[in-house]
Amino acid sequence: MDKRSFLKTMGLAAAAITISPSAATAATSSAESQGKQVLKATALKKGDTLGIITPSSALADEEAIQKTKEVFETLGFKVKEAQNIRARYGDLAGTDDQRIADIHAMFSDPEVKGIVCIRGGTGASRLLDRLDYNLIANNPKVLLGYSDVTALLLAFYTKAGLIGFHGAVGTSTWTNKLAAAFGEQFFDNKLQQYQNPTDKGDNLIMYDNRIQTLHEGVVEGRLIGGNLTLIAGLCGSDFLPDFKDAILFVEEVEEGIERVDRMFCQLKNAGILSRIKGFIFGHCTDCKPSGGYGSLSLQNVLTDYIKPLGIPAYSGARIGHISNQFILPVGARVRMDAQKGTIQLLEQALV
Known part of the structure; x- marks a missing residue:
């Protein structure tokens, strides 16, 4: 997947559009x-x-x-x-x-x-x-x-x-x-709880589907996120929501760690990281270190940008370019437990 070319060419200007008050199936809550x-x-x-x-x-x-x-x-x-x-x-x-x-x-x-x-x-x-x-x-x-x-x-x-x-x-x-x-x-429109499989199989401990807690805690907020490149590329446009009090989730694929670092820096400089209440990292599939003199690791990047926020955060969720990934409703209210690695819907995502 080549995401670099689209970042150079995408348009970022658009006029705000008012939603018709007659729009059907509106929830009682609002995108505050x-x-x-x-x-x-x-x-x-x-x-x-x-x-x-x-x-x-x-x-x-x-x-x-x-x-x-x-x-x-x-x-x-x-x-x-x-x-x-x-x-x-x-x-x-x-x-x-x-x-x-x-x-x-x-x-x-x-x-x-x-x-x-x-x-x-x-x-x-x-x-x-x-x-x-x-x-x-x-x-x-x-x-x-x-x-x-x-x-x-x-x-x-x-x-x-x-x-x-x-x-x-x-x-x-x-x-x-x-x-x-x-x-x-x-x-069924269930109030889903998303959690990695917990079956150890014949092993004494979990070897697969592990999470890593970056900062303990339980938090509630609107779940917003997706591919890291796309979110970073939309910074400065009218097409990103306000991340105030949101729980941000991200994933990535086939990017060098130095580019992942740059994109997290973009989220920080754009003021997104300072506004969120919780953070979830999924998988960085085929993301490899590069550079002739060594490289940061993904753990370095998460430690540098996420841990100082002091908010509930974990990595390893089944989100991204992997099999059996979570189906996450973008914009729904959830409760996230960073120690257990759970995301619990607080409202039905459909009517």
């Missing part, structure tokens, strides 16, 4: 500092139609579409393809106009009850200043994706108040465990 209602999509049921879109990088082959359809048909849905999912513009899944048109079409289509991104990659941030956030606010629907889709999840929450879901895309490996988690979230 944004002055907007928090919007919740309707829970899904078997037989519903899901739309599949490619808002970021182009697909390599037809098999990605076929596998995505098979997954969600197996879960009991009808699947509707966006018009431009096979399009290509350079490394992107079509021009900006084509990808915007697909997003707008899915939100305006009354038949479509939820939207799943087939993959991430790069390019979603190019769309943010031209999306119709009134349309999205007036038609709140489930949106599921991660990695580059972080840009959409954060913008939709900031501009429309919509709670979206950071989790597996269509081309992820859909295990039975992941399918069960999907059902609990989107069919």
